[in-house]
Amino acid sequence: MTRVLVVDDEPSILRALRINLSAREYDVSTAADGTSGLAAVARDRPDVIILDLGLPDMDGTDVIHGVRGWTSIPIIVLSAWGQESQKVAALDAGADDYVTKPFGMDELLARLRAAVRRASPAPDEPVVTTADFTVDLAAKEVIRSDGSDVRLTPTEWQLLEILVRNSGRLVTQRQLLREVWGPAYETESNYLRVYLAQLRRKLEPEPSQPRYLLTESGMGYRFKP
Amino acid sequence: MTRVLVVDDEPSILRALRINLSAREYDVSTAADGTSGLAAVARDRPDVIILDLGLPDMDGTDVIHGVRGWTSIPIIVLSAWGQESQKVAALDAGADDYVTKPFGMDELLARLRAAVRRASPAPDEPVVTTADFTVDLAAKEVIRSDGSDVRLTPTEWQLLEILVRNSGRLVTQRQLLREVWGPAYETESNYLRVYLAQLRRKLEPEPSQPRYLLTESGMGYRFKP
């Protein structure tokens, strides 16, 4: 289910979007100003953000920069008619699309679909196999080579998913922490040690001498298929 | 240089876009109908397409489908005001963005930049190969020609990365020390001797007679591919 975060200070718009999006099977959360909007992005990890530029507490482009600082979640900007320069500024700040109020709900929905479609990287290969287990990213499932399936907690899964998606590449601790726990946790390398140990215990044939989930001291971790 | 294909049947718009885009250092090609437009896409492989929906020979969504059938080049659609349903259809057919005529040139340029930015997520392809090993800067990985991979510490990586990025060029000791250890260490050439020795031991087939990591006495070091 696609998660949408709506950041707007007008209750009527918030309500209209919530009703329309929920009816289309979107998972909607809302925020009424820039500060709580940025917090909500870090906490909820929406798949797409609808952002009104006329917020009471922050400039719209600053909100965009705050989000773009650490993630590329698509942003659709909403704003009053006739603000040509604002429109350009928002797009250059990193917004993906721009809709002028008043807008037709059909158009917004279409742009939403377009943004989500672009963001989903590709119908790529969501299955990775090693000699000891198989990771199916689409089914969110890990099966050992003897047929038994592995139970992973949500956090363990997020971590494994990032490592597998970057198969072979080194992923820095900062990136892992940012993508799993949010930008505020970039220094809590403690978490990584705990969860990597758990993943190894569940996946590695010899957890004390990892073959797939490798540590690069001082840099990060690497999944080696 | 970014290549833009403009598909439109109105000579005035074609001319206006050609002038404005050329002035911004875009490489512009044009087509006046859907058929020649599709041919131009296949022939020129533009980085982005600007497509007018009101073409004489084909329906706009068909052109989009024709392009989307085999490539994901970003498409920005142009159309007359008030065609809400057409707009939705175009986006759902796979267009990336939609601009209503009459449009401001600034807005179109901003949307163009946004579309190009989204489409190029890979900034560079930093892989350098020699007869004895391959350096993959993105994956932070060095593989010897016999298949074994080399373990490098963070400092060793920083050093090697600078040298490889300046492949063939001489890099002064000051620059290396400044970029790896910080400006306060510009005279500690000791560090360089120690770490260059380690890199040679790990990379060179004959560490005592370096072939890739060369010393320029009194000046600095050079990576020779």
Added chain:
DNA sequence: CCCGGGCGTTAAGGTTCCGTCAAGGCCCGG
């Protein structure tokens, strides 16, 4: 011939980083 600067090499200390374990808190379902 001797001497000194620049470089390569090695090894010892000290520091940071990692794996591991376990206790405590939170949330949810029974």
Added chain:
DNA sequence: CCGGGCCTTGACGGAACCTTAACGCCCGGG
């Protein structure tokens, strides 16, 4: 209200890494 996953947090031994110093080599100049 109680129990069980799950997530956070802290502590500790050991490994990896960085710094630093010492020594030998080569080469050009005095």
